[in-house]
Amino acid sequence: MKFRNIICTVAALGAIGMSTVSCTGKFDDYNTDDNATTKVTPGMIATQLILNITDIGGSKYSIYHSMLQKQVVWCEGAQEDNQYNMLSRVGFGDYTDFTNCQKMILEAASQTEAVQNSYKGLAKFLKAYRLYGITMKLGDIPYSDSNAAEGGNFTPKYDTQHDVFAHILEDLESAESLFASGAKFEGDPIYSGDPAKWRKACNAFELKVLMNMQQVADQSDAADLNVKSRFARIASSGNIFAGNDDNFMLVFSDAAGQQYPLYNNQHMSFYATSSYLIEPLKNLNDYRLFYYCSPAVGKTNAGVAASSWDAYPGLDPAGDQSVNNAIHADLMDCKPNQRYLQPAGEPIIRIGYMEQNFILAEAALRGWINGSAEEYYKKGIRASMEFIAQYTPAGETYNHGKEITAEYIDQYLAQPNVQLKSNFDGALEQIITQKYLGSYRQSLDYECWFDHRRTGYPAWELNPSTNLNDEQNKFPIRWRYSQDEIDYNKANLEEALNRQYGGNDGYNEKMWVVPNAVETPIAGKTITDFGK
Template sequence: MKKQIYCTFVGLLVTVLLVSACSDFNSINTNPNAPTEVTSGMLATNLILDISEQSGTKGFLRDDMLAKYIAWNEKLEGYQYNEFGRDSFGGLLILNNVDQMVSFAPNGEVKKSYQALGHFVRAFKFFRMSMYMGDIPYSEAIQGENEEPIYRPSYDTQKEVILGVLNELDQAEQLFAEGTNFEGDPIYGGDVAQWRKLANSFQLHVLINLHKKTGDADLNVAARFQDIVNNRPIFESNADNFQLTYSDQDGQKYPWYKEGNNFLIYPMVSNLLIENLKQLGDRRLFYYTAPSPVQIDQGRAVSDWDAYKGVDVASEFANITAVASSNDYSNINLRYSERPEGEPTFLLSYGQLNFIMAEAAARGWITGTGENYYNEGIRASMEFVADHTPDDSRFHHNMPITDSYISSYIQSSEVAFATTLESQVKQIVIQKYILFYMQSPWNPYFEYRRTGYPAFPINTNSNLNTPTDQIPNRWMYPSDEFDQNRENVQAALDRQFGGEDDVNGKMWILKD
């Protein structure tokens, strides 16, 4: 899975070992000539990388299979055919390091910054975990090492988890505002002004996922959203993106780079992505994919839209392999595999934030027009792609994205902002879908689950879910919970899904 490959931290001794071994990105924050000792900065590095690093090679594309960007022709892949299994709470163990990170920091403003970082990482991880499974342990989680340890935590409702997440993001924003720059940050260099923007922008991301809960007075979704937009700093450009940047150094190369990657021949780009790009006249087609070799051999130019052929990702696997054998399909663009720098991988971007704001404006949560935010989201998304692609015909196939092209694209009849709410939401989410290609793991699936856009193809003959006419809504709880914490996990299942650990169960956040 492209869900983070988490380092497990149990006690200080294990922390000392992992702080140097978990990631090569740590080397940019550690002096190799200095004695090895645990510091707040070292623990901060590992906490930040834990939520931002992604698996390499095949694992990098697993969520892209689920989100119907990619078909895979090596062997039948469960996510391509909607097979969900059990998740794990193991990714929460690293949160044991939050208190240690704070305790090692000297009193004063820098301690507040580490406290703020701890709240942000907790909020990020608990929100994601709840989005995977529904109700989860939160208020009693990660307390096995306390003076009064809790080994069998109760499950908080998803609403309680999200209220806690929103509160922790508020605390993070306030503490970063009172704090000072800190060590150990491989993304923003410890700049608390950047982290304030991130905490607030991420809270807007959480809130847009609550669009069905605007009537809940406890959540106060629209007013919270409006207050952040009106009174707090948020992302202002692509320079604010929460992203990892890669290089040609060992251990810091792009996850799909060709070196050591034995899977380059297996991805096939989907019809869903390619046809949406073609219908919109979107030149990201030429940056995201490669032309079919068969179409080029037949005389089509690399700049010909018809040279790009997607596959039906829901087609039965025998049909996928037949297309693969024909060689008449589009693979992933070479810019992802030929350059060790690839492009930065983001978890939250300025373009994404603008689409969030566009939807909020369309729903009447904030003043201003959804159209302006929508247009700015498109511009930021296209500029991100163009800015991270060398001017090389292998990578843009003689169809470069320029300022004038972006302006004409936004003004085109296919892209111009619609007049009805449902059509506007559809446009916004499809633009998010295009933005998320090879980015922001699992969010394209969450957006589809939330809105139904874009419509993922479902083939009852190939779908591994039961029933075969739908895509699952969640991952099941970890199997060890039924051995070690049965009473509490069963209570959560009774409360949510009629007692069954059902991948098709509809969690609270999805209900009207």
């Protein structure tokens, strides 16, 4: 999927050694003449950099995270790696954006100081955002040397994960401060250059980062990061998301090259919805089911109404592939709702108000902040439902006769089995699982997978007979470093592996940020029972 058709060519060496950048522009909303070549502007570069972190790719690429997070079951031939827990190697191609960030700042030198501050803030946010996603998958990564190629160093050292998180937090707080003294800037397809919106996004994202440090928050080697006090300060700052209008999200349209990833997606014939999503929604009488899925054709052909819960069977994402394929061939599974197959689909959220409320609910439950965990938890559910209702066309084609209205949301939140439980483990399961149910077709990176690794929730089952992880009785808990690093930066990579994992680049090595990573299911828990 392409947006604004900004073309950047990169000459790279090694893992992150981008040494030259040249850009030419021919783009839609930010140009002065579609047919003229113009000087590169900071806005042109900003547009592509922002779209780089919001675009999740077209075709099958947009579905991989949903497979790994057990929301989608794939019914094409052999087992799909992501669905059955086989993780890949992670490359450092995203580092190339950092040279473009420097180019953006240089091109903004003629702007006012306030506008320059906004571009500098954007660069710091983008760096923190990118490297958070990489370190959460791998552990130690280059951070302080991330722009080393500009000085001719193509073999950057690896920072410890502790130091990576320290840099991420520092960059996010610096970005927020720069936006606070910034001005509206050009080239922003998300917030139209509004620095006040970007301040909120920086803070909302930092809350996510800090919650993912929960397992080390009380450890002595993280004392200098002040995880809990930072979280409390940001949560009470007044500069966090206040509603869905603040979401950091990409909006699609019917314009050429800007359609929703599932529109005209040739792979949709293999797509089925997971029982891990469908069964909890049924148990909670949750109308989001009717907005997420189309009824099984085999059910409606047999006379079952599209408005009936019985028309929505889910497939077991840990089940035998041949069994799932046979059920799929008999049309007894659910494809995505037709609303996802329209050109505009729905916006894809990267940092959202719904997610923020569930993070605050967990923080309140853990005693990190004052306030009611249940209140935040219910705000998260409400935000999810209101977002879905807002971005769904009217009519039974899309809601199958189960419309989400304000009255329905109030009724849903009043149900006894929706009330937050009084015991910690029960309440945590509800908070994390409701976040999971609200994240369908959203791209909060791999946050649901990270939540499962950190807390054990959502309570996914493990089937050793279908699990493709090296250790068949365990979920994997990390990815592996890229072959490029082995080939071009071996000495620094080996130093990092020896420091972290005794030299082993394995899928079940425990990184610093999650020393108690959950590898096996919680006894007696299964997500398909959630809400009963």
